[in-house]
Amino acid sequence: MSLAMFVQHLLNGVTLGSLYALIAIGYTMVYGILRLINFAHSEIFMLGAYFVFWGIVLLHLPWAVAMVVAVIVVGALGVLVDRIAYRPLRDAPRISALISAIGVSFFLQNLAIVVFSAIPREVYRPDWLENAIVVGDIRVLPLTLFVPVLSFLLMMGLVFIVYKTKPGLGMRAISKDIETSYAMGVPVNRVIAITFGIGSALAAASGIMWTLRYPQLQPVMGMIPGFKAFIAAVVGGIGSIQGAVIGGIGLGLIEIMAVAVFPDLAGYRDALAFILLIGILLVKPTGLLGEKLEDKV
Amino acid sequence: MLSVRDLHVYYDGIHALKGISLEVPKGKIVTLIGANGAGKSSTLRAISGLVKNIKGSIVYDGRDIAGQTPVDIVRGGIMMSPEGRKIFPHLSVLDNLMLGAYSRNNKAEIQKDLEWVYEVFPRLKERSGQKGGTLSGGEQQMLALARALMGAPNLILLDEPSLGLAPLLVKNVFDIIQNINEVGKTVLLVEQNAFAALKIAHYAYVLETGSIVLEGTGKDIMQNAKVCEAYLGG
């Protein structure tokens, strides 16, 4: 492989990986706090992409504005999902919330089919993404710079919230000991709502950028990326934000690099995630950065 | 200040508190002693709003707070230091203290209390950047007390602060509780270490399997033969 090719694959891998990482963060934060696998997360990802599409088509918003609006609206939607589907089940056995999550996932997917129709739609892509930047014999797509940079900025924002703000302190406390957090006067439900809002906004941003790479909208488009991002979160150590980022970027890199080095493997690409998952969990059952989480009763 | 009337606590199927009544007058140290499983923690957790299934009234500053959320109760000026300390081991000492102040918004006042707490517990100041889990048992208990104080409570609920501490540290903890009381905090102290608790308490209640079986001043209870045999080991 020439250096030029390697650089392109590397950027592609980081791009795909950043998108996984942004989704994985939402899975891992919700799991860390509620021990809940939020199956609706992949539909949240899908809705982000659709909202941009409709923002442009119906409201004639510029792409960037449509993206910001969609991220905010989907963040609010995530809060709403928690309020309607999970919060009433906070004291119920954990399996109830899990089933509720599956229900929300089906509901949102079918709602999207009804409202948006199942016909795949073409995505509008801003012009500046189309023209490759050429440096020597390295050809770089603006997308493979834009996605990692924006993802990085979003993650820095997340780190700021989690480590430097009061709700962030609440999140770190609740994820360890919800009962004592209550006793300290942390408004637990509000902090959980903020967590859902942030996780959903990041998934929406990922979904929107995903369609820049794979420019087609479909109500089921969230399933495969969502699934892989969940695997990335588990590989990284579920509950750990750093783990989700490492797992996501690692998975993206491995997928792209493996296919680049062994083109014959292209057909098995989706299986790689599982091989990685099984491999890591055999060696380290808690994932790369995971600590053992006590079961919550 | 706090007046508990006919308080019942239920866990699925278990009737843990069977209608207890107690008074905590402003500025006093009141202790609630009793053996393991008597219902001491349940009492404090009910006052803090942490158990949902309760009956009876909990009147604090003239208002019935039974059924209020923990956040409202903390805002109202009641803070608890839970049994087993329950500090957050993965958070820094400073973050632990800030969690105690979570319900407050006035940054200047929080800062002032932080400085005061650091004065009372100089060890915590030295270790403010260290993870809570790296502290010794005694230091963790100090952190739990300090964290409760960071909520600027008028009434402080202490659940077995001497649990698992060496005798010298136990004395230390009880001295600090007395100091806290002297600066104006009302204290409801739950203990299995009855002897030490009775020594500093103005008034005491003895709890046995969910009912109060005895009450009186700390001195009276200490002299009561029944308590001696049951709780003070003869």
Ligand SMILES: Nc1ncnc2c1ncn2[C@@H]1O[C@H](COP(=O)(O)OP(=O)(O)O)[C@@H](O)[C@H]1O
């Ligand atoms: N979360 C709970 N679920 C069920 N039973 C409980 C729970 N907490 C306490 N109990 C029961 O309630 C009774 C009183 O417990 P507790 O208030 O913790 O007593 P103490 O603090 O005096 O040791 C005990 O019989 C205990 O087993």
Ligand SMILES: [Mg+2]
């Ligand atoms: Mg107890």
